[in-house]
Amino acid sequence: MHIESATQEQLIEWEKELSAHYKKICQHGLNLDITRGKPSAEQLNLSDKLDGILSSDYRTADGTDTRNYGGLVGLNCARELGAEMLQVPVEEVIAGGNSSLTLMYYAVLNGYLFGFAGNTAWRELKAPKFLCPVPGYDRHFTICEQLGIEMINIPMGANGPDMDTVEKLVQEDSDIIGIWCVPKFSNPTGTTYSKETVGRIAQLGLVASPGFRIFWDNAYSVHDFGHPINLTNIRTATLENDTADCVLQFASTSKVTHAGSGVAFVSASQANLNSLKAQMQAMTIGPEKVNQLRHSRFFTEYTSLNEHMRKHASILRPKFKCVLEHLHNALTDAAMGTWEKPEGGYFVSFNTLPGCAKAVVKLAADAGVKLTPAGATFPYGEDPEDNNIRIAPSFPPLEELDTAMSVFVLCVKLASLRKKLDMA
Amino acid sequence: MHIESATQEQLIEWEKELSAHYKKICQHGLNLDITRGKPSAEQLNLSDKLDGILSSDYRTADGTDTRNYGGLVGLNCARELGAEMLQVPVEEVIAGGNSSLTLMYYAVLNGYLFGFAGNTAWRELKAPKFLCPVPGYDRHFTICEQLGIEMINIPMGANGPDMDTVEKLVQEDSDIIGIWCVPKFSNPTGTTYSKETVGRIAQLGLVASPGFRIFWDNAYSVHDFGHPINLTNIRTATLENDTADCVLQFASTSKVTHAGSGVAFVSASQANLNSLKAQMQAMTIGPEKVNQLRHSRFFTEYTSLNEHMRKHASILRPKFKCVLEHLHNALTDAAMGTWEKPEGGYFVSFNTLPGCAKAVVKLAADAGVKLTPAGATFPYGEDPEDNNIRIAPSFPPLEELDTAMSVFVLCVKLASLRKKLDMA
Numbered sequence: 001m002h003i004e005s006a007t008q009e010q011l012i013e014w015e016k017e018l019s020a021h022y023k024k025i026c027q028h029g030l031n032l033d034i035t036r037g038k039p040s041a042e043q044l045n046l047s048d049k050l051d052g053i054l055s056s057d058y059r060t061a062d063g064t065d066t067r068n069y070g071g072l073v074g075l076n077c078a079r080e081l082g083a084e085m086l087q088v089p090v091e092e093v094i095a096g097g098n099s100s101l102t103l104m105y106y107a108v109l110n111g112y113l114f115g116f117a118g119n120t121a122w123r124e125l126k127a128p129k130f131l132c133p134v135p136g137y138d139r140h141f142t143i144c145e146q147l148g149i150e151m152i153n154i155p156m157g158a159n160g161p162d163m164d165t166v167e168k169l170v171q172e173d174s175d176i177i178g179i180w181c182v183p184k185f186s187n188p189t190g191t192t193y194s195k196e197t198v199g200r201i202a203q204l205g206l207v208a209s210p211g212f213r214i215f216w217d218n219a220y221s222v223h224d225f226g227h228p229i230n231l232t233n234i235r236t237a238t239l240e241n242d243t244a245d246c247v248l249q250f251a252s253t254s255k256v257t258h259a260g261s262g263v264a265f266v267s268a269s270q271a272n273l274n275s276l277k278a279q280m281q282a283m284t285i286g287p288e289k290v291n292q293l294r295h296s297r298f299f300t301e302y303t304s305l306n307e308h309m310r311k312h313a314s315i316l317r318p319k320f321k322c323v324l325e326h327l328h329n330a331l332t333d334a335a336m337g338t339w340e341k342p343e344g345g346y347f348v349s350f351n352t353l354p355g356c357a358k359a360v361v362k363l364a365a366d367a368g369v370k371l372t373p374a375g376a377t378f379p380y381g382e383d384p385e386d387n388n389i390r391i392a393p394s395f396p397p398l399e400e401l402d403t404a405m406s407v408f409v410l411c412v413k414l415a416s417l418r419k420k421l422d423m424a
Numbered sequence: 425m426h427i428e429s430a431t432q433e434q435l436i437e438w439e440k441e442l443s444a445h446y447k448k449i450c451q452h453g454l455n456l457d458i459t460r461g462k463p464s465a466e467q468l469n470l471s472d473k474l475d476g477i478l479s480s481d482y483r484t485a486d487g488t489d490t491r492n493y494g495g496l497v498g499l500n501c502a503r504e505l506g507a508e509m510l511q512v513p514v515e516e517v518i519a520g521g522n523s524s525l526t527l528m529y530y531a532v533l534n535g536y537l538f539g540f541a542g543n544t545a546w547r548e549l550k551a552p553k554f555l556c557p558v559p560g561y562d563r564h565f566t567i568c569e570q571l572g573i574e575m576i577n578i579p580m581g582a583n584g585p586d587m588d589t590v591e592k593l594v595q596e597d598s599d600i601i602g603i604w605c606v607p608k609f610s611n612p613t614g615t616t617y618s619k620e621t622v623g624r625i626a627q628l629g630l631v632a633s634p635g636f637r638i639f640w641d642n643a644y645s646v647h648d649f650g651h652p653i654n655l656t657n658i659r660t661a662t663l664e665n666d667t668a669d670c671v672l673q674f675a676s677t678s679k680v681t682h683a684g685s686g687v688a689f690v691s692a693s694q695a696n697l698n699s700l701k702a703q704m705q706a707m708t709i710g711p712e713k714v715n716q717l718r719h720s721r722f723f724t725e726y727t728s729l730n731e732h733m734r735k736h737a738s739i740l741r742p743k744f745k746c747v748l749e750h751l752h753n754a755l756t757d758a759a760m761g762t763w764e765k766p767e768g769g770y771f772v773s774f775n776t777l778p779g780c781a782k783a784v785v786k787l788a789a790d791a792g793v794k795l796t797p798a799g800a801t802f803p804y805g806e807d808p809e810d811n812n813i814r815i816a817p818s819f820p821p822l823e824e825l826d827t828a829m830s831v832f833v834l835c836v837k838l839a840s841l842r843k844k845l846d847m848a
Binding site: 039041044051053054056058065068070098101109113139142145258260279281282283284285286289291294 | 463711
């Protein structure tokens with residue numbers, strides 16, 4: 001079945017067949033969900049040793065009683081874990097609470113209210129703007145939207161964001177004060193930024209407005225499925241360009257241990273850390289150190305980070321294989337969409353024919369398969385081409401995922417045919 | 425020794441004697457700290473069962489897997505604990521992360537950036553102001569200072585803030601958009617607001633600007649030393665006056681279980697909760713639910729909140745007794761200062777003669793006893809009378825506290841005499 005080379009009669013025939021099939025499926029009363037990048041219960045089980053790991057010894061090796069107040073930047077042993085995940089020196093890491101998203105919010109707020117490292121607060125600019133490689137992570141965009149920071153779409157390519165456009169915009173408009181990046185196994189495309197892209201991003205500080213900051217959300221730094229993919233170190237690259245103050249890096253153990261009950265990290269130059277600390281000092285007496293100690297013990301006494309991530313990979317691999325096989329078997333040479341084949345991370349990004357994404361999501365929903373809302377991967381929820389859908393294979397059991405994907409590809413075919421036949 | 429009825433010669437003689445004594449103590453190389461309201465190791469031990477309490481069962485009674493993402497307002501079983509601490513309905517509670525200070529920061533930020541419940545954002549006012557009963561909690565003041573919210577001192581009396589002044593100011597100045605209250609065992613005076621005071625506070629919403637909010641930091645709601653002190657319920661009082669949207673209540677388990685690794689709560693009307701949730705939704709996917717579950721299990725399976733707090737009380741009582749005995753024995757009828765005799769909470773507030781607080785803190789520091797910096801209990805760190813010192817007896821072992829208090833009363837005498845003799 002190739003939608004472009006088929007005759008009108010064939011298309012009509014196909015549409016009829018698939019509609020009949022779809023109707024039957026709708027009667028199955030399915031209730032499946034492949035919306036969010038949540039770890040499965042099987043993955044979460046890997047970290048259940050966390051509770052009880054302290055054996056009533058709440059002190060760190062250096063004698064800190066983690067049960068009491070204090071220590072704004074987190075425990076050293078927790079910061080070391082962050083340093084390992086981000087490949088940065090431990091002195092440049094703050095170990096925070098349970099959410100890197102929260103640390104990102106704080107950081108955007110810091111730039112917005114106070115200005116980083118002595119630079120103008122963004123709220124004092126005429127129209128502060130962030131560059132947003134798309135498709136991207138909806139929660140990044142929500143932060144900007146809430147604070148009234150304008151967002152500009154930047155197309156994602158195979159090597160990362162379209163750097164020609166990024167460089168041009170940053171140079172032309174001094175109100176551009178940030179860019180969101182998920183540099184490894186990007187959410188949702190699975191792209192890892194190339195060495196050249198990272199190099200060019202590291203040079204943005206040479207032409208951007210002084211308060212410009214790169215939000216380097218390295219959420220999937222250790223989430224490789226098989227052979228490790230190497231991401232060029234942004235810190236090193238900025239140091240070479242004397243632009244290290246332009247980068248803020250984030251990571252967390254949320255998709256490493258227990259989602260939402262892990263430890264989050266921010267890493268930055270001392271000037272930026274000082275800005276963050278000044279702000280945090282009014283917000284909190286310190287992070288949840290007991291949980292930080294648990295994580296530190298877990299990754300020294302119980303397992304290593306690498307070994308642990310290999311266990312995750314072996315659970316995730318078959319699920320991604322399932323998704324990709326469905327797409328391959330049903331849609332190769334059909335000209336009904338394109339997709340990425342990620343080697344890590346949490347998502348498969350699928351592009352329908354232009355103007356079909358909403359229709360696919362609606363069809364799937366009516367058949368009992370919940371997909372991430374079309375448009376969610378774009379600022380303001382507006383996908384200008386209406387063609388991107390984010391598939392999250394991690395959470396459902398393999399059997400459910402298999403069923404959900406059968407429905408998905410059917411919906412893609414049906415929506416494509418109806419679009420082509422102008423029936424939509 | 426009475427400083428007012430003594431002759432000049434007696435004063436000179438006393439100063440000499442005490443100076444000699446002080447010099448000797450300075451040679452002891454003491455290193456004692458009674459600065460912050462931290463629980464002692466003995467108190468923290470009471471909650472060590474928290475780690476391991478889950479026995480690999482991470483699900484709530486209603487089946488929620490606490491290890492995964494989701495649930496912005498926290499677990500129901502955790503919200504119930506907050507509802508018990510604040511004596512409010514569970515539906516009006518959000519259970520958050522490890523710090524009620526952070527929730528207060530979020531709430532001030534909410535009013536400042538967005539405005540609560542549809543009211544004008546405070547940043548759009550000409551000069552937004554908070555009323556600050558003094559002496560008070562330094563970290564409250566730091567939040568306002570960081571956001572550029574002006575602070576106005578309100579004198580604390582035996583029944584709470586001076587309500588005549590509060591009412592007058594709130595009525596006169598529509599830029600007054602908040603008041604900080606620690607209504608039970610107030611930090612640092614130990615005062616519990618009287619029924620009349622709570623009633624008058626509940627009526628502020630009738631005359632205040634529409635966006636006005638009462639920050640009711642009920643940090644010591646269950647921290648009675650002996651027979652329970654009854655604080656009038658602010659929620660009930662505001663409901664009677666149709667001003668329930670004016671109150672935001674806060675509490676946490678930080679001084680109940682492990683300090684800084686507990687669960688924090690905010691309680692408010694649905695209109696205010698909606699404002700908070702809209703903001704938090706951009707900040708986080710949800711709070712640390714595993715720790716919430718631990719706390720819920722701890723207070724159902726292991727102990728009750730009341731029983732647990734009685735254990736804290738029996739550890740704290742002798743320490744407060746020690747402080748009060750030193751003050752009583754050394755300073756009764758000396759006219760060198762006044763102090764409170766709290767029946768709960770974490771502090772003893774001591775007022776030196778005017779202009780002596782800094783001198784006492786300096787003398788004590790030089791003798792190796794660290795006190796909370798003079799002025800810390802006032803906005804901008806400025807105690808207009810330079811007379812308030814906050815004593816925090818909880819953390820040091822009794823023996824150390826005993827030594828520290830001997831030094832403290834000596835320093836009070838010395839500073840008072842030198843002031844009187846105009847030697848300071």
